[in-house]
Amino acid sequence: MISSLTNPQVKAIRRLQKDRRFRQREHSFVTEGTRWLHEWQAHPDHLQNVYFTAAWAGTPQNTALLNTITAPRHLVSEEVMAAMSDTETAPGVLAQASLVSLPLPTRGTLYLLLDEVTNPGNLGTMLRTAVAAGVDAVLLGPGCVDAYNPKVVRGAMGAHLRVPICHLEWPEIATLIQHTGVWLAEAGASRRYTDVDWSRPATLVVGNEARGPSAHARRLMDGALNIPMAAQTESLNAAVAAAVILFEAARQRGFMPGAATS
DSSP states (O other): OOOOOOHHHHHHHHHHOOOHHHHHTTEEEESSHHHHHHHTTOOGEEEEEEEEOOOOGGSSSHHHHOOOOOOOEBHHHHHHHHOSSSSSOOOOOEEEEEEOOOOOOOOSEEEEEESSOOOHHHHHHHHHHHHHTTTTTTOTTTTTTOSSSHHHHHTTTGGTTTOOEEEEOOHHHHHHHHTTEEEEETTTOOOEGGGTTTTTOOOEEBBBBTTTTOOOHHOOOOOOOOOOOOOOOOOOOOHHHHHHHHHHHHHHHHTTTOOOOO
């Protein structure tokens, strides 16, 4: 059992939780909880280490799940698990895994471009929404929070395994989306989001939560659009606005027959 907080593995996990550059250097990140361990069953090559407490492994279901994992498994004390976890209440199991790199589509028809989105909770929600709405890729422009920030990972609920998520520079973004109509979500714009033909190749741009879109994003856009709201409502949360617009795009494109709706 690992019981010392000075154990090198414990120190490495704690640093992965806090240090973006360390995650990039080590090409790995941390996932927490039983649900993520189920996710990793379908992607075993990504798993590097699994850490668990005796209490977590004390149920037949969790023991059976643990026995399906081929990566190195480490029993740790409750104190060590609490120190390694990024949550107030440690889940009892966490994993170290290699960063996921899904290939970008050569000519996607629906992109979500995020411009200096810095709130990890918002980014996690938008990643989860992007998967549900059938987005081909999520493009993170300069200044965005790291996609592997632990709060992003928690909020995304496995989206990292289901949609390409790429941090890119503006010239790369411009080249990738040049065949699409680029629509900027912006309060006060004259065009309604429902007036756009989302059946055509399109990119939705969502800007910084406080400052709005950057000059770089404005140079790429074909137009701005708004979500009509009741009087005296200033604006929607960025993640909520993205969800409203992306599901309108999905509606126009047609949901897959029999697809889950919740």
